Amino acid sequence: MNVNVANLLPRVALAIGVWVVFALTDENYRRVDNFFPVFEGFALIGLVALGLSVTMLAGELDLSVGSVAAVAGIIAVKQSGLGLVPCVALAVLCTAAFGAAQGYAIARLGINSLVFTIGTLIAISGLAYVMSDEQSVLIDLNDLGLSDTITNRLWIFSPFSLTTIAAFVLVGAFLSVTRWGREIYAIGGGRNEARAAGVATVRPIVIAFTLSAGLAGLGGALASLKSGAAQPGGYDSVLLAGVTAALVGGVSLYGGRGDVLGVAVGVLTLQFLLSGLSSRGAEFYVGSLATGGLLLVVLLVELIVDRRQVLRYMRRPAFSAGEP
């Protein structure tokens, strides 16, 4: 994998630092056992962040991931009778197909992905409510065993978190050793330059959005099955968490920079923070404050450290469609 070690080390240090801060004062936190809930949180946010970061690498942003995850959860729970793998596969297929359509529309229209995905965020959220009749969809009692399967504890992992880790490995490989993966970096690092060099711009965008919707769908499906219920509005906060994790992990908003290892570190950092707070008995909203704070701190640090990137963004020409 093309890993920028210089970029990764400070982030790993940050993750360890956050862990240490909480571990020093909280005995429960120090225990190895505590890594299990950490990785459970990692499982869902990791998938969302992974997909989101692919769109960010391409120089776009998919705001609809929360709604998509909700829809996937509803599909999976409703179809739980098919068995674990088939119902999840069905959910992922549906969301991935939607992602492909969305990516195609964005690429062909040349429209800014922010504008487009705000609309789809609303629409798909509405769809979730329609599909679930405005209430939580409970899993069929016969299929409760599925939840157990997913939360089956294997040391500090579970099938859910292992799936996420596998997804990271696969997407990471895709991005670093395939031509299509490189094209995503290319159009993100310099849309005009890539076009001038002959890179097709439609395909990488379609791939990026298919991945973001598909991975969010995978996360939503598994998380909903795990909890035994799918709530139509249950994934509203994953967008913030995903973006924060991606940025903390070194994925640049301006496109073209970042790698999945960094994203994984970013998700872990966030999870260390959140689990540390909850272990202390803090209310859920403190997590919001902390996440927002972490995001702002990382943004400011990046600003100071790399004015060059920001100046290039600020001097961007007045007419360039598609750049967030």
Added chain:
Amino acid sequence: MALLGENGAGKSTLVKILTGLVRPDAGTLAIDGQPVELSTPARSRAAGIAVVQQELSLVPTLSAAENMAIGGGHVSGLWTRRRLVRDARPYLELVGLDYLDPAMPVESLSIAERQRVEIARLLARQARILILDEPTAALADVEIERVTQLVRALADEGRSVIYVTHRLDEVFQIADRVTVLRNGESQPPVAVRELTLDTLVARILGRPLEAMFPERNRSDGDPVLQVVDVLTDGLAAPVSLTVHAGEILGLAGQLGSGAPRVLRAVAGVQHLRAGQVSVAGRQVVTYPIRRAIRAGIAYCSDDRKRDGLFPIRTVTENLTTPALGAVAPHGVVVRRREKRLAQELAGFFQLDRRRLDHRASTLSGGNQQKVALGKWLGVRPRVLLVEEPTLGVDVGARAEIYAHLRTLARDGLAVAFASSDFAEVLGVADTVATFYRGRLVRIAPATELSAADVLRDVTHAAAAKAASA
């Protein structure tokens, strides 16, 4: 094959036809005797044609190896870093970049190195016909040497190279034949060994200077702008010059000569590394732009699309932007004043007053340029600096712009403009300063210079003379 010609002669159009961006209205293209259709960039690439433009097409965040691989369709299978680097090395070696780590992101390379990476990419794509558009424009002397040697070596290997340039010394150094374009027409190619510097210069000049330049006036005013020993990015040696009230100073120089850099430093667009600038006897600090504007310096860049115009706003709004302080004295826009100023400026610049409420993007190139220039008069500057005053402007509007510059000078402004069109400089300016490769070559009254003199200065023909001897 060196392709020569002034701006507007048709060089870039020809390049666009060859690379599939523009369709020819008539005529045929043939490669190896077979007619070809170059209707899309992909077809052009498939035909073995590749181009290195002035605006490089390297993605900054990708490595050299990756940049060389993308977009060409010639790399299949797994794209591991090791493989890409391995594939890239031989071509990087060919262009003399064997010391480079192909896995470094391209943004950490110098412009010269990036240029060579682009050439390496062409080679990796097995291009047989290379088009290089002003490849040495942004390079330092020693780098130019390397590039020209490389180009010669590539041609010696059997590739065809179209070398678009204005630098005659390079032409005599490495070109086999020369094609001169004039006013959209090409002359038959001539072998370089059959040319001397003078005959080549004569071929380029060709047409008589049109009578589109206004009468000069005597400029005995006081010095308004004094630039002493300034150094800035793009200049290789300090530059000093003075512009008097009523005088038009023309800075002649081609791409990479440093002429526009002087203006930009005075205008506050780039940092002054050394030297002083004085306006009407008082030394001023000109960075950032707002300070320069307050000191009475107005600057109009060469790229009105980038920073000279607000295309989706109306002409009136465009014209009154620098003068918002006067047009909206207490924060509220006084419509009457705005209208009056816009009409006044429109009248002065002969812009159709009926178009004042239309979007600036609906104007022709010439009128857009007038707006980009004209808006500065609203703040009553002491100095007007312009880069490429008639770039992208049709012939009719050119004469008008020249006349306006002259009128402004007559009204007491100090006007200085930089242009790569040496005929324009000679025709309009009272005093001419010639630049080549970041150095001021000479300053002389326009009446004492001939077109050939200026052309020689800006193309460093002294070196060319030595080469052609």
Added chain:
Amino acid sequence: MSTDRGIAAPPSGASARLVDRGDWRRFVAPAVVVVAAGGILLAGGLTTAAFLTVDNFLIIVRAASITGIVALGMTFVTISGNFFSLSVEQTAALSSIAFAESFAHGWGLLAALGCSFCAALVTGAVQGGMVAAGLNPIVTTLGVGAALYGLAAVVTNNEVVNFDTTPAVTWIGTGRPLGIPTQSWAFAIFTLLATLVLLRTRFGRETYLVGANRNAARASGISITRTTILAFTLASLAAGIAGVFTAAQITQAPLTQFSGLNIDVIAAVLVGGTALQGGEGSALRSALGAVFIALLANFMLLRDFTYGERTLVTGLIVVVATSAFHLLRTRGTR
């Protein structure tokens, strides 16, 4: 001949053409919205009994007003080329909490207003400063919004702040001068004010110019920093006003009162036709957008659409409208 979009120079014969083709397009967006709104009114009036009644009309208008006021503020951010602020709902919540807490502590109306507006102004200016320094506006406001939410929850211990109302507060929240709710008066007045500011003041002009071409604005001596900070401050202030109105109306400040406002406001601005890239648009468009969405929502409600169905339809309208406006803007320049 340039092949760039947007400002390609037409051949010289075009100087004879005096019609600015871009001109009529400027009126398409609001015209479409008005026509569509008219269509809904017609359809509604013909098919649904309770639609064209005064009471219903007042419901629509009041619902539109809160979103509309904030949309007006958001418009400044969008026109200046800074896309959106994703923290308006949290700013509104924070303001309403400040308002309620002031009363709960026994302070008077003026102090309460001062507190809430102060909170809004400060958060707006800070965000504006961060964006002016170079941070991406979307992510910055996303982060600040989350932080504000957490902050508000911590300050109130996640409890709803109740307070005793006073006649003045009751009037602000539920008064109906001439039969029209105070919020709607405010909405109308602010629409007018925002329009005046955008079209008639130096700041308004600079906002358009910075959005239209940032580099050219800088080259002309305009202070990008000042314009950006002011734009974000105005957006926050609008959110603060919405917060105060709502708190006054329900005499409490629940933390999640404004949940979903970010999206609603953005939808209103987009449906109204203001371009994301900035440089053009108007306060009126955003106001019309807010009214249209409220109209549509009300119509659907009366037709017994479920929440999900209403949301779905609204989302589809946003997608279609923005795509259509985008196509209009980019395809037909000449």
